[in-house]
Amino acid sequence: MPEPDGRARPDRSMDLLNDIIRQPVDPDYAVVAARGGARRPRGRWDLALVAVVIGALFTVAAVETTRSAPALETERAELITRIRQAEAQQDAQRAQIATLDDELARLRTAALGDDTEAKELTAELTALEPATGATAVKGPGLSIIVDDAPADSADSRDQVLDIDLQILVNGLWESGAEAVAINGHRLSNLTAIRGAGDAITVDYRSLTRPYQIQAIGDPRTLPARWVESSGGAWWNELAQNRRMRYEVTSVDEMTLEADPGMTLRYARVQR
């Protein structure tokens, strides 16, 4: 549509939206009106039929939506129940693993007997088992509690990430910790600390905040070495600059459960 002075309008290539806005009424109304006005109809039965259809459309859609809402809710609740059940089953199986492990240890001791070779083997086992996380251990050490920054924090990203926990745990190992657990989950060299969605998982079980890390180690050197380690420096920075919770306490005695996930996947005993 050229302007009165003959120049093309600058927005003529974008006529689509203009057309929609300029001509919102069906142009046929104008055409019919121009042709001689609306004839007095012989009865408005087609109009009534369309009105019925429109009314039914609205109602059916509304009914449909309200009807499917409870169904969705039920589905969600069902899923939650199934997740709970699976978690409970996992717990039960972990407990079963622990029982079987105990029995295995008892049978092994019985089978080894008490000659010198057996005693050497037992001694080696006793030395290795705590370090690998295969048995429950107790002793003095550090308890570290960390958590996200307060909710009124300026930056909503001030949250504990999987990498923060990884650095923390690695710092503990570096400082001479002999056994480490996060929220009661014992860590071994096979443990994965991962972020999954909003939660951090340890051995694929999600953690709830706050995170409590327990580490058993020499009570005289562990705290000092922890402060100097890379993990200690990292968390000092997080606590000071990002107001994240970070509390370190020395504990005289704590017990860390065995890691139930310990298993041999590829290695076989040499005969």
Place this chain on the structure above:
Amino acid sequence: MIPLLGLVAGIIVGLVLAPSVPQPLEPYLPIAIVAAMDAIFGGLRAYLEGNFSDRVFVVSFVSNVLIAALIVFIGDQIGVGSQLSTAVVVVLGIRIFTNAAAIRRALFHA
């Protein structure tokens, strides 16, 4: 008067029969409703401007609903169904708002 009675009758029919929409037709129902609303507002505006014609209204309603459903159907076949539903809703939505503004001007002179 007749359209109003028809509307009420339709609502009652929908409530009483409460037919369940077949699964394959479900995505088209909301689109059909938006198209119907567009036809209604267009018709109302034409009525207030004094050139309403029921034949045009009926034809525009039926064709609106059918074309909107057809667009979404074709979109479903070529894998852009939800995008095309959005396009239909946006375009018809703009028209509905423009018509509503015109109706408001005609009714309240504001």
